[in-house]
Amino acid sequence: MPYLHDPDDLASLIGDGPSYRVDQLRGWLYETPVLGADEMTNLPKDLRERLEPLWPFEVEMEQSADGGATRKWLFRAPDGAAFEAVLMGYPRRVTLCISSQAGCALGCTFCATGQFGFERHLQAGEIVAQVAYARAFLRKFGLPGSPDRLTNVVFMGMGEPLANYDRVREAIRRMIEVMGMSARSITVSTVGMVPGIKRLTDEPWPVSLAVSLHAADDDLRSTLVPINRRYPIADLVAAADRYYEKKGRRVSLEWTMMDGVNDTDDQAVKLAGIARELRAHVNLIALNPTPLSPNKASAEPRIERFARLLGDLGVNVTVRDTRGKDIDAACGQLRIRSGHRQKVG
Numbered sequence: 279m280p281y282l283h284d285p286d287d288l289a290s291l292i293g294d295g296p297s298y299r300v301d302q303l304r305g306w307l308y309e310t311p312v313l314g315a316d317e318m319t320n321l322p323k324d325l326r327e328r329l330e331p332l333w334p335f336e337v338e339m340e341q342s343a344d345g346g347a348t349r350k351w352l353f354r355a356p357d358g359a360a361f362e363a364v365l366m367g368y369p370r371r372v373t374l375c376i377s378s379q380a381g382c383a384l385g386c387t388f389c390a391t392g393q394f395g396f397e398r399h400l401q402a403g404e405i406v407a408q409v410a411y412a413r414a415f416l417r418k419f420g421l422p423g424s425p426d427r428l429t430n431v432v433f434m435g436m437g438e439p440l441a442n443y444d445r446v447r448e449a450i451r452r453m454i455e456v457m458g459m460s461a462r463s464i465t466v467s468t469v470g471m472v473p474g475i476k477r478l479t480d481e482p483w484p485v486s487l488a489v490s491l492h493a494a495d496d497d498l499r500s501t502l503v504p505i506n507r508r509y510p511i512a513d514l515v516a517a518a519d520r521y522y523e524k525k526g527r528r529v530s531l532e533w534t535m536m537d538g539v540n541d542t543d544d545q546a547v548k549l550a551g552i553a554r555e556l557r558a559h560v561n562l563i564a565l566n567p568t569p570l571s572p573n574k575a576s577a578e579p580r581i582e583r584f585a586r587l588l589g590d591l592g593v594n595v596t597v598r599d600t601r602g603k604d605i606d607a608a609c610g611q612l613r614i615r616s617g618h619r620q621k622v623g
């Protein structure tokens with residue numbers, strides 16, 4: 279499984295072959311990825327055979343929605359760990375949402391992944407392989423009405439990326455330094471791991487930072503996002519502000535709209551205060567309800583009113599599309615359907 283090897287140390291996979299094979303192999307894995315080693319046309323057959331299985335996971339389930347513009351995969355590692363990635367095509371960009379952990383320990387009440395607890399951290403190679411797989415898929419099949427190359431990667435799948443800091447950092451390094459992606463095209467989304475934001479602030483790459491806020495006061499936020507008890511909003515905002523100051527990258531605030539929970543005028547006014555302080559952009563998205571969650575999505579007029587209120591208060595706001603409603607596209611949902619193998623609780 280070559281993606282589990284450090285891309286700077288592929289020589290052991292080549293064996294006695296000439297040294298230029300290392301560069302050829304690195305090219306096939308990271309620059310122009312292919313779905314199977316048999317497509318690595320300039321490598322000898324015996325080497326191609328030795329490189330299989332190419333991927334550090336099997337594709338257990340694949341679903342398509344939105345007229346083919348959304349593609350979702352459930353990956354299963356040899357040890358049974360399951361994680362998901364969603365590829366979303368738009369007229370001028372293609373975004374891949376990737377997982378950083380199998381499961382998640384943080385237990386956010388509205389999240390399918392959070393309801394099943396933590397399975398394990400993903401290795402850097404397992405994270406990068408999701409990106410390589412999507413690139414290989416796009417090269418071979420494309421998505422209708424979208425560019426045939428991956429333009430953005432967001433860590434918004436399963437897991438809290440900053441709780442798996444070192445492996446996520448290494449995956450980001452490989453995406454930028456080996457795959458040639460721009461740091462700005464990579465978004466790390468956190469639910470509020472303040473120490474991780476501080477570490478990310480000191481990294482050399484200006485990756486985009488998204489904070490999943492979901493509530494604008496500590497009482498409400500602690501009921502939705504339990505980690506808020508450890509890192510309250512004031513600390514989170516201070517860390518995000520330092521990130522903005524140091525990187526010159528505007529932070530975005532993610533807000534999942536839940537009916538009667540966080541879609542009130544009062545929350546909009548409080549959110550506007552935080553967004554203005556951070557000069558942040560706010561993304562609103564209707565909850566993609568999960569089978570075990572008590573919450574429902576806010577109704578469209580309510581979302582529109584919330585967005586209008588934010589706009590009137592001087593905040594840049596976007597109402598995001600929910601992609602793949604018909605295919606359980608919220609993170610963790612496909613895994614529920616397939617039957618998770620981990621111990622719950």
Ligand code: SF4
Pocket residue numbers: 382383384385386389390391392393435436437438469
């Ligand atoms: S929302 Fe993110 S941090 Fe919270 S439980 Fe789900 S995966 Fe974990």
